[in-house]
Amino acid sequence: MADSRPHVLLSFAASLDGFLDDASPNRLLLSNAADFDRVDAARAESDAILVGAGTIRADNPRLLVRSAERRAERTSLGLAPSPLRVVLGGSRGIDPAAAVLTEPGAETVVYEGRRSLPDVLGDLAERGVRRLMVEGGSAVLTEFLAADLADEIQVAHAPFLIGDAAAPRAFGLPGPAGFPQSPERRMLLAEYRSLGDVLYARYLVQRNDSDEELLGLTIELSRSCPPVLNAYAVGAIIVAEDGTILSTGYSREPLYGLGDPSKNHAEEVAIAKLDPADPRLRSATIYTSLEPCSPRASRPLSCTDHILAAGIPRVVLAYREPALLAVCDGAERLRAAGVEVVELPALAPAVREVNRKVLARG
Ligand SMILES: NC(=O)c1ccc[n+]([C@@H]2O[C@H](COP(=O)([O-])OP(=O)(O)OC[C@H]3O[C@@H](n4cnc5c(N)ncnc54)[C@H](OP(=O)(O)O)[C@@H]3O)[C@@H](O)[C@H]2O)c1
Ligand SMILES: [Zn+2]
Structure with missing residues (x-):
């Protein structure tokens, strides 16, 4: 939670066995309407929404605030109707026809090539981003956690299992150093609530006890x-x-x-x-x-x-x-x-x- 970088919130829906999607090319609906509305509210409270190029390729999301009321509220506060859209484009970049580039309603920044996350966060802070919502996918969520750059996790647990090794996991393997959010450093369960058949949970990452x-x-x-x-x-x-x-x-x-x-x-x-x-x-x-x-x-x-x-x-x-x-x-x-x-x-x-x-x- 240093001042020099935005507060980073990881947000995703996962099956009970921890998958973000199945292995089929079609988009899998893990969550439900009530939970989508919760995500929409969290988007409206953020200054930017970040995803990886893999998510753009798989789901082609628009990454906009859906509710007209929330957009109007943001506008009344002098903000853009939807947060800045941020894509980690990686080595292959994204399709110029991707919805984040063609759908109006928010600005989009694409970071091309391999970028260090602290540099990306520093650049976003300079653009005035104080709360960054990271919406996936698997590689990006894993990278933020492994680098200890996530301050908060919001997860919707879907009431079913995927059980397919070819499907993307919410969190992959972090590398030899492991995840800092280990059994020795438990996260704080800040909230949990049922939204229809989905269990929503919010965790905060604690770094020291000052x-x-x-x-x-x-x-x-x-x-x-x-x-x-x-x-x-x-x-x-x-x-x-x-x-x-x-x-x-x-x-x-x-x-x-x-x-x-x-x-x-x-x-x-x-x-x-x-x-x-x-x-x-x-x-x-x-x-x-x-x-x-x-x-x-x-x-x-x-x-x-x-x-x-x-x-x-x-x-x-x-x-x-x-x-x-x-x-x-x-x-x-x-x-x-x-x-x-x-x-x-x-x-x-x-x-x-x-x-x-x-x-x-x-
Ligand atoms: N259930 C949910 O809530 C949810 C949310 C989002 C996505 N998903 C699912 O997750 C899957 C996609 O996950 P994914 O792991 O394949 O893709 P991803 O994490 O969205 O994106 C990975 C891509 O981002 C690039 N990237 C990662 N870190 C980077 C960095 N530091 N600098 C620059 N580029 C960087 C990589 O670049 P390189 O090409 O250079 O490696 C790679 O192309 C899809 O199935 C999607 O449906 C589910
Ligand atoms: Zn009181």
Whole structure:
């Protein structure tokens, strides 16, 4: 998640045995309409969409935002209706009649020949790309992961198997160095949800356990919140003293036993997932993208109350709640109770970006 390159999100649909397609020349439908709509929303949130030449040859995608509403929203923000289309053309390049070159609606950049991914990402950053969605195929997904240049994976699991060695796998073999996303470096499961018969899962890649890294992950996690206009999207992650991630939560995340999910707060959900008697809480840190609430209108206990009751001694936050939806004194109350509160305002712009529609109403 370095500033010098875009945030890289790998997005694909795979069979349960990990294939992106079958071996036939016809395009295989792995996902369904609800999942295509989810992908469309993710496209609309991106600055560019990248695929390899193999995907252009196999599927000839247009790589445009389909929903007219989402295109209009992008236009109203001063963006192009669809993100920049980026193709890794490789040694053979792509057909000049390919849809990404002939279908209007977005600009297209083709990188010809073999290119180093850091150079491509550096060039895209210079073009103003901050979020890059990589939509395949097999060779390109493998290359991004093996180079440790993926920050996030969004996968739709289709409820069937392909079982054909001639079919393309979501991830091929990484080479002798292996994948950095190994059993020793587990990814963070940020979200999972059924969309009809498809299981959608979102994973975030963690690189170290600095406060900046963990708070950055927390802000990314907040992008999983179901969007509404009258409440913030917040993420929370509870980390043990030894760096183990104990629990995560995001605003409006459904959690059995907590009541109406539309009222759930991120910190509340993350705390509710743990046993209150867990001794690790007494030396843990809770990372939260927004200042913990206090007071709170929707439920008797605020997130500040929950943090104090859990005995969590340290809070790291990015953004003080603006006096827009409520007046909040969570940070002061926590400090007064002896909790260490660390603010990293350098990450506040990212929180404001995730919440730009809520903030724009104020
Ligand atoms: N299920 C899904 O979500 C999904 C999504 C996308 C694609 N797919 C499937 O995936 C399959 C295609 O996968 P694939 O592995 O064959 O193709 P691919 O990954 O889309 O593209 C590979 C091509 O990209 C070029 N390339 C890769 N890295 C490059 C780099 N660093 N610089 C320049 N060029 C680079 C390669 O160039 P060289 O020619 O020089 O080697 C190669 O031609 C198709 O079956 C498609 O349907 C499925
Ligand atoms: Zn709260």
